[in-house]
Amino acid sequence: MAFRNFDDLRSFVDIAQFNSISDAAEKMNLTKGALSHRIKRLEETLGFMLFKRNVRGITLTPKGEDLLMQAKNSFAQIESQIFHLKEISDNALTIGMSTYFASRWLSPRLMEFMNTNPNIRLRIEPILDMSDKIEKDIQITIRWGNGQWRNVEVTKLFSCPAWPTGNKDAYEKVQREGLESAFAKFTLLRDSDKSSAWTNWYNKVGVQHGTRYDTLIIPDPNVRVQAVLDGQGVALNDDLISNEIEAGQLFRLSDCELSDYGYFLVYSEEVQNDPNVMAFIDWIKTQG
Amino acid sequence: MAFRNFDDLRSFVDIAQFNSISDAAEKMNLTKGALSHRIKRLEETLGFMLFKRNVRGITLTPKGEDLLMQAKNSFAQIESQIFHLKEISDNALTIGMSTYFASRWLSPRLMEFMNTNPNIRLRIEPILDMSDKIEKDIQITIRWGNGQWRNVEVTKLFSCPAWPTGNKDAYEKVQREGLESAFAKFTLLRDSDKSSAWTNWYNKVGVQHGTRYDTLIIPDPNVRVQAVLDGQGVALNDDLISNEIEAGQLFRLSDCELSDYGYFLVYSEEVQNDPNVMAFIDWIKTQG
DNA sequence: CTATATCGTTTAATTAATTTAAACGATGGA
DNA sequence: TCCATCGTTTAAATTAATTAAACGATATAG
Numbered sequence: 001m002a003f004r005n006f007d008d009l010r011s012f013v014d015i016a017q018f019n020s021i022s023d024a025a026e027k028m029n030l031t032k033g034a035l036s037h038r039i040k041r042l043e044e045t046l047g048f049m050l051f052k053r054n055v056r057g058i059t060l061t062p063k064g065e066d067l068l069m070q071a072k073n074s075f076a077q078i079e080s081q082i083f084h085l086k087e088i089s090d091n092a093l094t095i096g097m098s099t100y101f102a103s104r105w106l107s108p109r110l111m112e113f114m115n116t117n118p119n120i121r122l123r124i125e126p127i128l129d130m131s132d133k134i135e136k137d138i139q140i141t142i143r144w145g146n147g148q149w150r151n152v153e154v155t156k157l158f159s160c161p162a163w164p165t166g167n168k169d170a171y172e173k174v175q176r177e178g179l180e181s182a183f184a185k186f187t188l189l190r191d192s193d194k195s196s197a198w199t200n201w202y203n204k205v206g207v208q209h210g211t212r213y214d215t216l217i218i219p220d221p222n223v224r225v226q227a228v229l230d231g232q233g234v235a236l237n238d239d240l241i242s243n244e245i246e247a248g249q250l251f252r253l254s255d256c257e258l259s260d261y262g263y264f265l266v267y268s269e270e271v272q273n274d275p276n277v278m279a280f281i282d283w284i285k286t287q288g
Numbered sequence: 289m290a291f292r293n294f295d296d297l298r299s300f301v302d303i304a305q306f307n308s309i310s311d312a313a314e315k316m317n318l319t320k321g322a323l324s325h326r327i328k329r330l331e332e333t334l335g336f337m338l339f340k341r342n343v344r345g346i347t348l349t350p351k352g353e354d355l356l357m358q359a360k361n362s363f364a365q366i367e368s369q370i371f372h373l374k375e376i377s378d379n380a381l382t383i384g385m386s387t388y389f390a391s392r393w394l395s396p397r398l399m400e401f402m403n404t405n406p407n408i409r410l411r412i413e414p415i416l417d418m419s420d421k422i423e424k425d426i427q428i429t430i431r432w433g434n435g436q437w438r439n440v441e442v443t444k445l446f447s448c449p450a451w452p453t454g455n456k457d458a459y460e461k462v463q464r465e466g467l468e469s470a471f472a473k474f475t476l477l478r479d480s481d482k483s484s485a486w487t488n489w490y491n492k493v494g495v496q497h498g499t500r501y502d503t504l505i506i507p508d509p510n511v512r513v514q515a516v517l518d519g520q521g522v523a524l525n526d527d528l529i530s531n532e533i534e535a536g537q538l539f540r541l542s543d544c545e546l547s548d549y550g551y552f553l554v555y556s557e558e559v560q561n562d563p564n565v566m567a568f569i570d571w572i573k574t575q576g
Numbered sequence: 577c578t579a580t581a582t583c584g585t586t587t588a589a590t591t592a593a594t595t596t597a598a599a600c601g602a603t604g605g606a
Numbered sequence: 607t608c609c610a611t612c613g614t615t616t617a618a619a620t621t622a623a624t625t626a627a628a629c630g631a632t633a634t635a636g
Contacts, residue, residue, distance in 0.1 A: 003370050006294035006363070021613060034595050036614060046370060048377040055603045056612060062425045063373045070369040074362035075294070081358040082291050082334060085351045089336040137350045309584060322624050324585060329623095343632045344583060 008042040009071050012050060015039065016068050020057030088137065093120050093276040096127040096141040100221030101263065104240040106142075113283050120276050128219040139277050140267045144221075144238065146200075147264050153272065155265040155281065158288035161257040162197065162236040170234055171251035179254060180207050187233030188215040189224050197236050197258060205256040225250070263288075296330040297359050300338060303327065304356050308345030376425060381408050381564040384415040384429040388509030389551065392528040394430075401571050408564050416507040427565045428555045432509075432526065434548050441560065443553040443569065446576035449545040450485065450524040458522055459539035467542060468495050475521030476503040477512050485524050485546060493544040513538070551576075 015035055018024040025032040043050055050064035060068060088094075097106065102124050114122060125138055144162075147154055166174070166186070174182040188198050202209045216233055218224040228235050229249055236258065237250070244250035265284065271277045303323055306312040313320040331338055338352035348356060376382070385394065390412050402410060413426055432450075435442055454462070454474070462470040476486050490497045504521055506512040516523050517537055524546065525538070532538035553572065559565045 003367055004295065004298060006298050006366075007292065009366070010292060010294050020611090022611080031596055032613070033597075033615080037594075040614085047374050053613060058613080063377065067369060067373060071366055074366045078294075078297070078359055078362045079291055081355060085355060086335050089351065308582090310582080319625055320584070321586080321626075325623075328585085341584060346584080 003045065005042055005045050008038050008045075009067075010075055011035065011038050012042055013068060013071050013075060016050075016060060016064070019059075023057075087121070088123070091119060091121055091276065092123060092137075093140075093274075093280055094123040094125050094138045095280065096125045096138040097143075098128065098221050099126045100225070100240070101142055101144070102126070103222075104243075105263075109287050113280065116283070117276075117279055120279065122280075139271045139274060140265055140280065143264050143266050144261065145264060146258075146261050149264075149266055153265075153267050153269055155285070156288075157263040157265055157284060159259070159262040160238040160240065161259045162201075162238045162261050163255075163257040164201065164234050164253040165228055165237040165241065165245075165250050166234040166253050167229055167231050167249070168251060169231055170228075171253060174253050179205070182253075183207070183209075183234070189227055189233040189235035190215050190217050191219055191221070191224065192217060197261070201236060201256065201258055204258065205254060291333065293330055293333050296326050296333075297355075298363055299323065299326050300330055301356060301359050301363060304338075304348060304352070307347075311345075375409070376411070379407055379409055379564065380411060380425075381428075381562075381568055382411040382413050382426045383568065384413045384426040385431075386416065386509050387414045388513070388528070389430055389432070390414070391510075392531075393551075397575050401568065404571070405564075405567055408567065410568075427559045427562060428553055428568065431552050431554050432549065433552060434546075435550070435552050437552075437554055441553075441555050441557055443573070444576075445551040445553055445572060447547070447550040448526040448528065449547045450489075450526045450549050451543075451545040452489065452522050452541040453516055453525040453529065453533075453538050454522040454541050455517055455519050455537070456539060457519055458516075459541060462541050467493070470541075471495070471497075471522070477515055477521040477523035478503050478505050479507055479509070479512065480505060485549070489524060489544065489546055492546065493542060 014028060015021065015024040015038075018027065021032045021035050021039070025035050028035070039050065046067075048063050049061050050067065051058040052061050106124070110122070114120075127138070127141060142157065143149070144160065147156060164183075170182070170186065173185075176182075190198060198215075216227070218227055218235075221237075224235050225237065225241060225244065227233060228237070229244070234253060238261070241250055245252065265281060267277065267281075302316060303309065303312040303326075306315065309320045309323050309327070313323050316323070327338065334355075336351050337349050338355065339346040340349050394412070398410070402408075415426070415429060430445065431437070432448065435444060452471075458470070458474065461473075464470075478486060486503075504515070506515055506523075509525075512523050513525065513529060513532065515521060516525070517532070522541060526549070529538055533540065553569060555565065555569075
């Protein structure tokens with residue numbers, strides 16, 4: 001028969017702090033009769049005594065000591081988890097985005113939002129793909145793409161065309177051999193299986209290309225940038241890498257760009273009722 | 289406001305195993321209304337949703353997942369501790385003794401007791417000193433000494449005289465220099481501060497000795513035997529070390545022995561009402 | 577496109593559990 | 607010896623949980 005008196009057990013933890021049931025009752029705003037009943041019931045279902053009854057109060061039995069230790073710990077764990085989850089849901093707004101976007105675009109602007117909305121607990125949740133959204137409590141995601149997502153609300157944040165980037169070696173190879181020849185030898189770094197960005201770019205630039213299998217999928221944009229720097233391949237990147245361009249680390253390999261790509265706010269229809277969500281959307285649109 | 293709905297939370301853990309409240313209700317022998325109420329109440333006190341209500345059942349929310357994980361763990365810890373403590377008290381008999389006595393004397397004989405009393409869960413609890421008894425649930429302790437303990441019931445198990453033992457070097461030193469001279473240089477290994485065994489022995493053998501400060505206190509008899517083997521000193525040991533004597537590892541340094549020492553059962557008056565305790569005492573007396 | 581089955585929720589009544597107040601027995605100290 | 611102070615017990619009062627039934631929502635079958 002399974003144990004189910006967890007509320008009584010929680011009372012036991014409280015009562016054990018005192019040296020007598022009377023003391024405990026007074027502090028807990030209950031009568032000593034009530035607490036005596038609780039302990040009695042608990043001891044009966046457990047099958048062993050928790051307290052030794054003395055003339056002037058109670059003391060824990062050895063088993064009581066053991067159980068107290070365990071129960072105290074376990075209850076504390078649950079209580080702190082609840083506290084944490086409560087905190088998250090109290091006036092919280094969680095925005096999912098890549099660490100790339102967070103560090104290169106949002107971070108510098110975020111202080112202003114937090115200052116004008118000090119009551120909103122903002123959380124930035126790093127995500128890689130769309131499926132992360134349902135696993136966590138994320139109200140809004142910020143995604144790069146061409147705005148084609150289904151069953152969700154999509155708001156364009158700003159255009160951010162993408163163009164092929166490579167390191168110095170890649171750049172020089174393009175200069176030497178020309179675009180088509182050089183690209184035939186490059187490994188194409190992609191963000192996912194399904195992304196059609198490279199295909200779109202090839203179509204736009206007017207170069208024929210077969211199905212390429214020597215592509216490397218690197219979902220995280222920061223990692224992808226680093227891979228390009230390390231010469232592992234070429235990737236489609238956007239204006240947010242301007243720092244690396246200016247520093248001469250990264251090079252633009254072609255003038256042709258995917259101009260209809262950009263950053264979008266993606267959120268479900270239902271969260272539009274959340275005033276925090278709308279406050280954030282209204283604010284971020286002024287930043288685009 | 290502190291969380292106190294641990295019984296509801298425990299229900300939540302049960303319910304989360306199923307895909308619908310109806311399923312859970314049927315398996316738990318409750319109505320779906322009851323479980324719906326529990327979950328509703330729990331969610332209200334928590335301040336966030338645990339389940340997402342679908343048309344054909346329920347699924348955990350992200351916060352529900354998190355809380356479930358934690359609660360499952362913590363409850364399991366408590367439940368397993370309770371199971372353990374219950375097992376101890378169900379027909380359990382715990383005997384405290386040194387590992388020395390347990391391995392050298394009791395172990396070989398114990399099988400018989402367990403065969404004739406298969407319903408008694410016997411536990412051997414290793415102890416070093418008297419104070420261990422009150423910390424744990426020990427009904428009987430087996431101690432070596434001269435039977436002089438107060439406020440407890442004492443029953444002599446068997447006489448087991450003690451005499452000085454040393455390793456081969458010590459033995460040869462006694463042969464060469466004589467008892468008094470050799471002992472003046474030995475470190476005396478003792479079991480505790482308070483033990484007067486060495487003083488008693490010196491008195492009995494008729495050798496004068498001042499207060500010796502170069503004594504080493506090693507409470508555990510097994511460790512003490514090892515210390516003697518390693519030549520760290522000489523110790524008073526009893527017949528239970530006959531193996532080492534026969535193997536030529538340990539040597540008896542004197543014929544003079546503390547003949548009134550032996551092994552005793554020590555227990556409190558109240559445990560005499562416990563039939564398991566009496567069964568053990570009756571049995572072990574036949575083994576003495 | 578409608579009928580139906582299957583969810584969870586809600587309501588009000590029933591049932592069960594907890595709490596209380598007061599009396600009680602035990603015990604140690606004044 | 608009396609008294610104060612424990613925890614326990616009892617029965618009544620109070621509070622809480624459970625039930626049964628009706629309900630609204632929604633996907634599926636026909």
